[in-house]
Amino acid sequence: MNVTVENLAPCRKLVRIEVEAREVDGAYEKMTAQFQREVRLPGFRPGKAPREMVVKTYADEIEKEVKRRLIGEHYKRAMNEHKINVVGYPDIEEIQFGRGQVLQFAATVETAPEFELPEYKKLPIQRESSSVTEADIEGALKVLQEQRSTYIDVDRIAQAGDYVVVNYAGTSDGKPFTEFSPTARGLTEQKNFWMHIQADSFVPGFTEQLVGAKAGEHRTVTVDFPSDFVAPQLSGLKGVYEVDVVQVKERMFPELNDEFAKSYDAEDLDRLREGVRKDLQNELNLKQRRSSRNQIIRGLLSRVRFDLPESLVQSETNNVVREIVKENLDRSVSKEVIDKQKDEIFNLASSSAKDRVKVSFLMNRIAEKEGIRIEHDEIMQRILYIAHQNKIKPEKLIKQLKEQGGISEIHVELLNNKVLDFLELNAQVEEIAPAAPANPQ
Numbered sequence: 001m002n003v004t005v006e007n008l009a010p011c012r013k014l015v016r017i018e019v020e021a022r023e024v025d026g027a028y029e030k031m032t033a034q035f036q037r038e039v040r041l042p043g044f045r046p047g048k049a050p051r052e053m054v055v056k057t058y059a060d061e062i063e064k065e066v067k068r069r070l071i072g073e074h075y076k077r078a079m080n081e082h083k084i085n086v087v088g089y090p091d092i093e094e095i096q097f098g099r100g101q102v103l104q105f106a107a108t109v110e111t112a113p114e115f116e117l118p119e120y121k122k123l124p125i126q127r128e129s130s131s132v133t134e135a136d137i138e139g140a141l142k143v144l145q146e147q148r149s150t151y152i153d154v155d156r157i158a159q160a161g162d163y164v165v166v167n168y169a170g171t172s173d174g175k176p177f178t179e180f181s182p183t184a185r186g187l188t189e190q191k192n193f194w195m196h197i198q199a200d201s202f203v204p205g206f207t208e209q210l211v212g213a214k215a216g217e218h219r220t221v222t223v224d225f226p227s228d229f230v231a232p233q234l235s236g237l238k239g240v241y242e243v244d245v246v247q248v249k250e251r252m253f254p255e256l257n258d259e260f261a262k263s264y265d266a267e268d269l270d271r272l273r274e275g276v277r278k279d280l281q282n283e284l285n286l287k288q289r290r291s292s293r294n295q296i297i298r299g300l301l302s303r304v305r306f307d308l309p310e311s312l313v314q315s316e317t318n319n320v321v322r323e324i325v326k327e328n329l330d331r332s333v334s335k336e337v338i339d340k341q342k343d344e345i346f347n348l349a350s351s352s353a354k355d356r357v358k359v360s361f362l363m364n365r366i367a368e369k370e371g372i373r374i375e376h377d378e379i380m381q382r383i384l385y386i387a388h389q390n391k392i393k394p395e396k397l398i399k400q401l402k403e404q405g406g407i408s409e410i411h412v413e414l415l416n417n418k419v420l421d422f423l424e425l426n427a428q429v430e431e432i433a434p435a436a437p438a439n440p441q
Helices: 021-038 051-057 059-081 134-147 258-262 269-303 310-330 335-340 342-370 376-389 394-404 406-425
Strands: 002-009 012-019 086-096 103-111 124-128 150-153 163-172 189-196 218-224 238-252 428-432
Touching: 012 059, 021 051, 021 059, 021 103, 051 059, 059 086, 059 103, 086 310, 103 310, 124 269, 134 269, 258 269, 269 342, 269 406, 310 335, 310 342, 335 342, 342 406, 376 394, 376 406, 394 406
Parallel strands: 124 428
Antiparallel strands: 002 012, 012 103, 086 103, 150 238, 163 189, 163 238, 218 238
């Protein structure tokens, strides 16, 4: 076998391979003998058909199988002998093939980047020296109270903080808002609509004008739509709303006591507090861990530069685009708005994809150097956990993962986590004071 390697780009090579004619002919003879042993021809027992008849009947099949095996075997040999670390699939071009001829083919391959690992131990990271406070616990308990709150009708005037149920219709210069913005139907008219009387609820300045109103009362509310309003066509317009107050409601919160704690499956209020403290501590630990890992990744990325295989970057860019689009759709962003931002989305996805691909090569190299591996049992434990979380039989999940290439994704996830655990354990940590909370607007 004769092999020549040409560098087309930093992560792209053209490999030309030649296989001697006698090896090609030998492969033909072996394949013909195999077909002669296995095929069935009318009038002959298996393995007893004349060679000439087998060659004549199965000439095309024999040639295809010889070509497939020769190219596959010598491609792998060439990559191994020349230590070419291929990523993705090769582009194979057949140049010459036939009995009595030298087999010539070329493989265009993308390769893993070549780079020197930067210093990855003692990476500097900052960690906030924060802990769960009593104020944090009280805040979390308040959220739990809000989840168990109720709304009762009150026979009095509406006050700040109350909820009102209203019917309304809105216009600007006597025209319904839908004439300015066809999608603003909900802003134009609603029946039995709940509003919270607080600043900037609904349209800025609206609900404050309902303070003092009673059920059955009619009010005219005027508003100025701000320049950054969610419906741009209404920005800067003056609006007039005719509002009928149907009900005034007060939000009632349950008392913090043992009975309240039992509604959250806690024995008593003390146990509930302790559970809340543990949950908050777990959240804090997770936040600190995420911050540490992000700093480690940024530190690694800033310490080394190398070219990346184009196909991997393109594939990952497509993945990130799909993630961004799905996230926007989940937030009810319209397809029209997403389409208008497609260039911005692609640029963001491309940058993120390059970092992801670069990190994957760094993680693999560090794992290789430090002997970090993922065992079969670890993959199975992860699969069992996912199956339990999704209430699916492990056997069914394993089948799905094999069909979708998901097992390799689990392997990558586990390996990256192990490497990051190692890097965090060996990082140079600086404890810093927690950041001051943002001032409320």
